[in-house]
Amino acid sequence: xxxxxxxxxxxxxxxxxxxxxxxxxxxxxxxxxxxxxxxxxxxxxxxxxxxxxxxxxxxxxxxxxxxxxxxxxxxxxxxxxxxxxxxxxxxxxxxxxxxxxxxxxxxxxxxxxxxxxxxxxxxxxxxxxxxxxxxxxxxxxxxxxxxxxxxxxxxxxxxxxxxxxxxxxxxxxxxxxxxxxxxxxxxxxxxxxxxxxxxxxxxxxxxxxxxxxxxxxxxxxxxxxxxxxxxxxxxxxxxxxxxxxxxxxxxxxxxxxxxxxxxxxxxxxxxxxxxxxxxxxxxxxxxxxxxxxxxxxxxxxxxxxxxxxxxxxxxxxxxxxxxxxxxxxxxxxxxx
Ligand code: G4F
Numbered sequence: 001x002x003x004x005x006x007x008x009x010x011x012x013x014x015x016x017x018x019x020x021x022x023x024x025x026x027x028x029x030x031x032x033x034x035x036x037x038x039x040x041x042x043x044x045x046x047x048x049x050x051x052x053x054x055x056x057x058x059x060x061x062x063x064x065x066x067x068x069x070x071x072x073x074x075x076x077x078x079x080x081x082x083x084x085x086x087x088x089x090x091x092x093x094x095x096x097x098x099x100x101x102x103x104x105x106x107x108x109x110x111x112x113x114x115x116x117x118x119x120x121x122x123x124x125x126x127x128x129x130x131x132x133x134x135x136x137x138x139x140x141x142x143x144x145x146x147x148x149x150x151x152x153x154x155x156x157x158x159x160x161x162x163x164x165x166x167x168x169x170x171x172x173x174x175x176x177x178x179x180x181x182x183x184x185x186x187x188x189x190x191x192x193x194x195x196x197x198x199x200x201x202x203x204x205x206x207x208x209x210x211x212x213x214x215x216x217x218x219x220x221x222x223x224x225x226x227x228x229x230x231x232x233x234x235x236x237x238x239x240x241x242x243x244x245x246x247x248x249x250x251x252x253x254x255x256x257x258x259x260x261x262x263x264x265x266x267x268x269x270x271x272x273x274x275x276x277x278x279x280x281x282x283x284x285x286x287x288x289x290x291x292x293x294x295x296x297x298x299x300x301x302x303x304x305x306x307x308x309x310x311x312x313x314x315x316x317x318x319x320x321x322x323x324x325x326x327x328x329x330x331x332x333x334x335x336x
Contacts, residue, residue, distance in 0.1 A: 081125070185227060217276055220288050224247075
């Protein structure tokens, strides 16, 4: 039997790299969409997937170009397509609203249309986001909670969600959206708050930095482990019918709690190092995100397994090792 063929956009990111590993372990033939510049600068831009370079086929294309996505889809003819690529940094969407909307909305639309024309039987996953709930209308949030996005990033994800549902209803595509709450790991980008904290702790523990400036310490998030969240994406596409699912841990912690836990794993008190910098506050904040993943648990058999403390520990340990901190700190961080 021939291998199942998967196409991943955003394959070089945190989620893309975990999904690539997961699908290779399931014996898929994996293809990825990357920017042309990534192929020219692999050491830097393909760092998360470099060790799988021989096992994956990469295709240059841009979310801004329908023709380029169309050609990749027509060439690969995937059985499953995971659309993870986007301008995903909420904070940046306040600086460049127009490109966030253009890239995220058009990119999703182009891909769905290319699939409709070339691979209508392909099963499609769209990376929705808890940011769509924004100014939350209820706590916790479920698949039935009304969206109230607070950034153009959130608006672009609501549009992508609606497009995905419309391609399902109008053209019969097996297209599902995951409403993923924040998911982190040692592969998280440095611009996101959890990695900013874990890498800051490591630099402070290594003596390379003495202060960590953060924005709103009181914002609360539902943080899970990215490795587990990509399993949920795959499970959605194995269902007989496409649908939308909240993926979350059901636990909420503040940025302050994350910082306190991260510093404490390194034997430090966050109050000695963290300062809140007004420049890093957002013009419209999302204060409270807490997901109820009951539907995913019941229908997909999925549940989050990594505790908050274990997630923080894993991230701080990875960054401390990379920063070359001393054995005394590493001994605190190693489970044995
Ligand atoms: O880590 P963040 O930048 O993630 P955010 O905005 O929640 O978005 C992430 O999760 C979404 C899912 O809900 C994804 F769709 C999205 O693509 C991305 O992965 O910020 C988390 C919170 C915010 O409230 C922010 O104001 O942390 C607060 N924060 C406080 N200080 C900070 C900082 N955020 C960043 N990035 N940097 C800070 O220094």
